[in-house]
Amino acid sequence: MNTSITLPRRHNKLWDKIKRQKALILMSVPFVVHIIIFKYVPIWGWLMAFQNYWPGKGLFQQTWVGFENFRLLFKDVVFYQVLRNTLAMSIIKLVMGTVASIALALAINEVRAVKFKKTAQTISYLPHFISWVVAANLVRDALSTDGGIINQVLMSLRIIKEPIMFLGIPKMFWWIIGISHVWKEVGWGAIIYLAAIAGIDPALYEAAVIDGAGRLKQMWYITLPSIRPTISILLIMNMGYLMSSGFEQQYLLQNGRVIDYARVFAIYELDYGIKMMRYSFATAVGIFKSVVSLILVFAANQIAKRWGQEGLM
Amino acid sequence: MNRIHYKGLGDTIIDIVVYVSLIFLIIVTLYPFLNTLxxxxxxxxxxxxxxIYLWPRKFSLYNYKSLLDRKQIFHASLVSVGRTVLSTLFCTFSTAMVAYTISRKDFVLRKLVSFIYVLTMYIDGGLVPTYFLIRSLGLTNNFWVYVLPGLVSAFNLIVVRTYINGLPDSLTESARVDGAGEFLIFWKIVLPLCKPVLATIALFVAVDNWNAWFDTFLYNSANAQLSTLQYELMKVLQSANTMTGSLLQALSRAAAGTSNTITPRAIRATMTVIVTVPIVIVYPFLQKYFVHGLTLGGVKE
Incomplete structure (x- = not known):
C-alpha cells in the first residue's frame, strides 16, 4: 500500500471506479430509490402521530399535539385488551406450532417406507400454500353447527349432545387460532427440523444400538438433544415476532361475539383508527407496535448470537 | 438409513403410533379440501x-356455472392472474439484477445497497403512513399497486445473492476478460445459471400474489374492476350465512327464475375450489423448488 496517496488522487480513484461501474450502478440504484420510497418514506409519516392529522392538508399544515395520541392510547382499555390478545395468541401459536412441528419431524423420521414418508410430507405442507381466506373458509365449515365435521364427530362419539358454536365462544377463540395455525403450518415448520435431523452423525445411532437403546431411547437421547440448538435458535428468533401474531387469520375468523378476544393490533388500527378517521391515533398504534417489535427483534438477535457462540461448540 | 434394528415390542409400538398419527394428519389435512370439493x-x-362428506350426493354443475357466468368473478380472475404473472416476472428479474450487483465484491455501493435492503426487514412504517404514501403516489384504485410496492424484497434478495456468491468466479471472469459489459454478463451468464433459485423466488412471489386480498381491500375496494378472486371470496366469507353480500344477492336473483337454488355455503365452497385449484396445479413445482430454496440461505461451503 502506498501511504503517500493524496486526497485528490484517492477521490479520482473513487471517481474512476464509479465511472467504471456505471452499469452496476444503473442496475441497482433505481431499485434502491424504489425501496426508499416504499419502505422508508412511510417512516417519515410517523410525524402524523404527533399531529391531529386531517387529510387534505399537507403534513406541515397540521395541528401539532405532541404526545396526546400516545396518552390516549395508553389510557384506552381496549389497547390493553389488544396487547393481551396479541401476546396470548403469539405465544399459543409459537408453543403449539413448535411442539407439533418437532413431533411431526420425529414421526416422519421414524417412517421407513419411503413412499409413505414422501406422501405424508407432501400432504403435510400443502395448507401452507393456500391463502388464509381459503383456510378460514375451511375452518368455518369444519366448526359449523350445521353439519360441521368437528361437531359431527364429537356427537357421534357421544362427547357432546348438541352442536357447539365454537366460533361464538370468546374463550375458545385463542385456541381455535392456535389449532388452525398448527393445521396450516405444521408441515412447513417440520421441514427445518427434518433438515436438522438429517445432519445428525449416524455413528451416534450405531453406538446407541450397540448399547442396546431402542428407538424411543434413540429419539430421546440422540435425536432430540442433537436438534436442541435448532429448536432454541428458532424459539429465540420467533420471540422477536411476539408483537405480530398475524392479522389475516384473526380478521377472517373473528365475529362480533368474540371480537374482545380476537382484536389484534392491525384490527385495532383499522377499527379504532382508519374507520373512525383517527389517522393520527392509528399511526401512534403502529409506532408503538413497530418500536416494541424492533426492540424484541434486536434482543432476540443478541440472545441468539451470545447463545449461539456457546451452543454451537 | 439402516440405523434402525428391529427390536421387538417397544419398536412395534412406536411404528403403530407413528403410522396412526401420520395417517390421522393426512386425513385431517385433506378432509376439509375434499369435503369442500x-x-x-x-x-x-x-x-x-x-x-355431504367426500362425494357429491346430487351431482350438479350449477354452482360453477352460476359463478363463472358472473362478469364480476370472471373479471376478478383476470385481475388475479394478471397481477400474479406481472409481479412474478418483474420481481424475479429485478431481484436477480440487484442481487447480481451486490454479489460483485468490488462494487462501490455493495455495502450501502445491502444495508438499505436488510434494514427494511426490521422497520415497518405501519398501516396508515403506508396508506397515505400509496394514495399520494396515485396508486389507489390502480392496478399497479399490486405489482409496484413489493418489487424487490430483502429476503428474496439475500437468497439470490447467496446463490450467486456460490457460483464459481471463473464463469464470469472469462466473459469480463473478453470485454463483455456488466449487463450482458448478468443477462447471458448469471441469469441462466440462477434458474433453480429464481424458480424458487418466482414460486414464492406467485403464491403470495395469488393469495393476497388485503391490498385489494385497502387500496382498490372502491373500484370493482380491480377486485381479485381472493377478495371476492373474502367478501363472501364475511357475509357468511346471510344473503347480504352483493354477489350473493345477484346469484340468488339469477337462480330465482330457474329450478336451481344457490346458498352461501355452496358459493363459498365453489369459490374456494376455484381459488385453490391453481395452487394445487403448481404444487409439484413448489415442492420441487421450495425446500431447496428454504435451505439455500444456510448453505455455506
Whole structure:
C-alpha cells in the first residue's frame, strides 16, 4: 500500500471506479430509490402521530399535539385488551406450532417406507400454500353447527349432545387460532427440523444400538438433544415476532361475539383508527407496535448470537 | 438409513403410533379440501340438508356455472392472474439484477445497497403512513399497486445473492476478460445459471400474489374492476350465512327464475375450489423448488 496517496488522487480513484461501474450502478440504484420510497418514506409519516392529522392538508399544515395520541392510547382499555390478545395468541401459536412441528419431524423420521414418508410430507405442507381466506373458509365449515365435521364427530362419539358454536365462544377463540395455525403450518415448520435431523452423525445411532437403546431411547437421547440448538435458535428468533401474531387469520375468523378476544393490533388500527378517521391515533398504534417489535427483534438477535457462540461448540 | 434394528415390542409400538398419527394428519389435512370439493359439485339445496362428506350426493354443475357466468368473478380472475404473472416476472428479474450487483465484491455501493435492503426487514412504517404514501403516489384504485410496492424484497434478495456468491468466479471472469459489459454478463451468464433459485423466488412471489386480498381491500375496494378472486371470496366469507353480500344477492336473483337454488355455503365452497385449484396445479413445482430454496440461505461451503 502506498501511504503517500493524496486526497485528490484517492477521490479520482473513487471517481474512476464509479465511472467504471456505471452499469452496476444503473442496475441497482433505481431499485434502491424504489425501496426508499416504499419502505422508508412511510417512516417519515410517523410525524402524523404527533399531529391531529386531517387529510387534505399537507403534513406541515397540521395541528401539532405532541404526545396526546400516545396518552390516549395508553389510557384506552381496549389497547390493553389488544396487547393481551396479541401476546396470548403469539405465544399459543409459537408453543403449539413448535411442539407439533418437532413431533411431526420425529414421526416422519421414524417412517421407513419411503413412499409413505414422501406422501405424508407432501400432504403435510400443502395448507401452507393456500391463502388464509381459503383456510378460514375451511375452518368455518369444519366448526359449523350445521353439519360441521368437528361437531359431527364429537356427537357421534357421544362427547357432546348438541352442536357447539365454537366460533361464538370468546374463550375458545385463542385456541381455535392456535389449532388452525398448527393445521396450516405444521408441515412447513417440520421441514427445518427434518433438515436438522438429517445432519445428525449416524455413528451416534450405531453406538446407541450397540448399547442396546431402542428407538424411543434413540429419539430421546440422540435425536432430540442433537436438534436442541435448532429448536432454541428458532424459539429465540420467533420471540422477536411476539408483537405480530398475524392479522389475516384473526380478521377472517373473528365475529362480533368474540371480537374482545380476537382484536389484534392491525384490527385495532383499522377499527379504532382508519374507520373512525383517527389517522393520527392509528399511526401512534403502529409506532408503538413497530418500536416494541424492533426492540424484541434486536434482543432476540443478541440472545441468539451470545447463545449461539456457546451452543454451537 | 439402516440405523434402525428391529427390536421387538417397544419398536412395534412406536411404528403403530407413528403410522396412526401420520395417517390421522393426512386425513385431517385433506378432509376439509375434499369435503369442500364435494359440496361444490353438489346441488346447493341438497347440500343444505347436510350429510355431504367426500362425494357429491346430487351431482350438479350449477354452482360453477352460476359463478363463472358472473362478469364480476370472471373479471376478478383476470385481475388475479394478471397481477400474479406481472409481479412474478418483474420481481424475479429485478431481484436477480440487484442481487447480481451486490454479489460483485468490488462494487462501490455493495455495502450501502445491502444495508438499505436488510434494514427494511426490521422497520415497518405501519398501516396508515403506508396508506397515505400509496394514495399520494396515485396508486389507489390502480392496478399497479399490486405489482409496484413489493418489487424487490430483502429476503428474496439475500437468497439470490447467496446463490450467486456460490457460483464459481471463473464463469464470469472469462466473459469480463473478453470485454463483455456488466449487463450482458448478468443477462447471458448469471441469469441462466440462477434458474433453480429464481424458480424458487418466482414460486414464492406467485403464491403470495395469488393469495393476497388485503391490498385489494385497502387500496382498490372502491373500484370493482380491480377486485381479485381472493377478495371476492373474502367478501363472501364475511357475509357468511346471510344473503347480504352483493354477489350473493345477484346469484340468488339469477337462480330465482330457474329450478336451481344457490346458498352461501355452496358459493363459498365453489369459490374456494376455484381459488385453490391453481395452487394445487403448481404444487409439484413448489415442492420441487421450495425446500431447496428454504435451505439455500444456510448453505455455506
Amino acid at each position: 364435494a359440496v361444490s359439485f353438489n346441488d346447493a339445496l341438497d347440500s343444505s340438508r347436510g350429510g
